[in-house]
Amino acid sequence: MYREPIFLQPEMKERIWGGTALRDKFGYDIPSEQTGEAWCISGHANGPNVIQNGALEGKTLKEAWEDNRELFANESGEEFPLLVKILDSKKDLSVQVHPDDTYAREVENQNYGKTECWYVIDCEPGAEIIFGHHSKNKQELERMVENGEWESLLRRIPVQPGDFYYVPSGTIHAIGAGIQILETQQSSDITYRVYDYDRVGSDGKKRELHLEKSLEVTNTPHEDPAIERTHSLEAGLRKETLTEETYFSVYHWTLDGTSQDLKTETYQLMSVLEGEGEVVTDGKTFSIEKGDHFIIPATMDSFQLKGQAKLIVSHSNKA
Numbered sequence: 001m002y003r004e005p006i007f008l009q010p011e012m013k014e015r016i017w018g019g020t021a022l023r024d025k026f027g028y029d030i031p032s033e034q035t036g037e038a039w040c041i042s043g044h045a046n047g048p049n050v051i052q053n054g055a056l057e058g059k060t061l062k063e064a065w066e067d068n069r070e071l072f073a074n075e076s077g078e079e080f081p082l083l084v085k086i087l088d089s090k091k092d093l094s095v096q097v098h099p100d101d102t103y104a105r106e107v108e109n110q111n112y113g114k115t116e117c118w119y120v121i122d123c124e125p126g127a128e129i130i131f132g133h134h135s136k137n138k139q140e141l142e143r144m145v146e147n148g149e150w151e152s153l154l155r156r157i158p159v160q161p162g163d164f165y166y167v168p169s170g171t172i173h174a175i176g177a178g179i180q181i182l183e184t185q186q187s188s189d190i191t192y193r194v195y196d197y198d199r200v201g202s203d204g205k206k207r208e209l210h211l212e213k214s215l216e217v218t219n220t221p222h223e224d225p226a227i228e229r230t231h232s233l234e235a236g237l238r239k240e241t242l243t244e245e246t247y248f249s250v251y252h253w254t255l256d257g258t259s260q261d262l263k264t265e266t267y268q269l270m271s272v273l274e275g276e277g278e279v280v281t282d283g284k285t286f287s288i289e290k291g292d293h294f295i296i297p298a299t300m301d302s303f304q305l306k307g308q309a310k311l312i313v314s315h316s317n318k319a
Contacts (some may be wrong), residue, residue, distance in 0.1 A: 001055060002071055003282045003301075005270075005294040006059060006134050008049035013037035016201060019090025021180050023308045025122070026086065026291040037087050040293040041269045042236055043080025044187050049293075061295075073266045073298035079111055081316045082248055083187040084269055084293065086180065087123070093175045094207070095130055095154060095195040098188070099170040099217045103241075107189055107213070112192020113169045115247055116185030119274055120163040124178030128156045131165060132222035135161055145211060155222065164242045166227050170219035181269060182316045184250050193215065235260035237305070250314045259305045268315045269295040 010028060020310025022028045028038055041046040041061070048060035059079040064071060075081070087093075098114035105111065118129075132155040135141035144153040154172070159179065169171050172194060175181060192210035201207050229308050230241045237253040255277055276289040277297075281303035288294070288309065296303060 001068060001196050001298050002297045004054060004284060005279050005281075005286055005300075005303075006054065006056070007052040007062070007286075007292065007294045007296055008041055009052055010291075010293060011039040011047040012048055013039060013047065014201065017089055017093050017177075021088035021122075022086065024179065026296060028291065036090075036091075037085050039083065039085050041082070041084035041295065042097070042187070044083055044189060046189050047256070054104060060113060071223045071267065071295075071297040071299055075266075075316060077111070077318060079187055081112070081187055081315065081318050082269060082272060084312075084314065085183045085185070086271075087175060087183055089175045089177055089179050089181075092177050092197060094197075094199075095150075095172060095289065096176040096191050096193050097172050097218050098169050098190055098192065098215050103187065103217055104190055110190060112186045112188040114186050114188040114190055114209050115167065115169045115245075116183055117166045117243055117248075117250055118164065118175070118181045118183055119222065119242065119250075120159050120161055121180045121182055122161050123157075123180065124161055126158065126178040127178045128158050128173065129165070130154045130174040131167070132224065133218075134222075135263045136221050137216070138218075138220050141200055142215055142219060145194065145215065150292055154195075164227070164229065166220075166225045166243050166245065167194070167243040168225055171222070172214075172216050172218055182273065182312050184248055184269075184312070186247050194218075199211060207245050212258070235262055237262075244317070246317060248314050248317055250312065253305075253311045253313050255305050255307055255311070257306070257307045257308075261304060263302050264300045266315055268299045270294050270296060271312045273312060274309045275309030276305060277305055277309045280304040280306060300318070 015036025043268040048062035
């Protein structure tokens with residue numbers, strides 16, 4: 001069963017803040033000019049990817065996780081643990097916060113909270129994110145939210161291509177207009193809106209906020225997580241470690257030529273951000289190009305990469 005990569009069909013999501021970059025920059029077939037998200041490696045019930053090759057072609061990643069756990073190193077858990085997306089924010093996203101695992105289980109009856117991280121693929125000059133807040137404690141946070149002191153409360157940070165942010169659960173955050181990011185996150189779709197710029201949805205009404213839950217789960221005071229990006233040259237690849245934390249590890253790989261044999265110690269999630277190349281394994285060659293997303297299953301002993309490409313690679317750290 002699968003001595004080859006498992007290729008996945010991205011699942012598109014329309015959002016009021018979305019645009020056309022997923023089509024214009026990645027060549028995806030988008031449903032409208034307000035397409036905000038491509039769920040690229042997903043076993044989540046709200047958007048599981050369809051497998052495009054091999055014995056499970058036509059099945060979903062969710063089904064593969066449930067029925068063929070050997071592909072995933074026999075990892076435990078009811079649900080596929082990670083979710084990889086590409087987001088296109090033509091407009092500002094709502095200011096939001098996500099719960100941790102304990103709150104998600106106790107309040108939402110969901111297995112996972114949502115810790116995530118962002119790799120900035122591209123952005124317009126002057127683009128910003130909201131990352132954290134300026135309140136000193138819960139009381140001050142509640143007062144500033146109640147009084148609508150958003151400019152004083154929210155912490156804005158300019159971004160540029162190649163930036164990386166680790167966003168633990170409990171962190172107030174928002175992606176600003178004119179940014180495309182690759183997001184690696186726990187497989188959760190729980191979002192609490194704190195502020196939405198008084199926008200209205202397709203029904204003509206202001207979108208729902210979740211202030212009570214938001215205030216309960218927000219970390220105060222905000223503290224930037226410690227991130228140390230490290231570089232190495234391994235097996236003919238330039239590898240950058242973006243984060244290695246409780247739920248996942250995420251890396252940026254630069255391929256320029258032919259790698260040495262890469263051993264498969266566990267399953268790996270791979271997204272091609274630029275370029276093209278090949279995955280060579282077990283005497284077979286599989287073409288890859290910008291916008292492709294695939295899993296190297298645990299049932300592959302080793303593989304090589306050939307070509308010129310940049311990839312985001314991740315794996316679960318769940319025991």
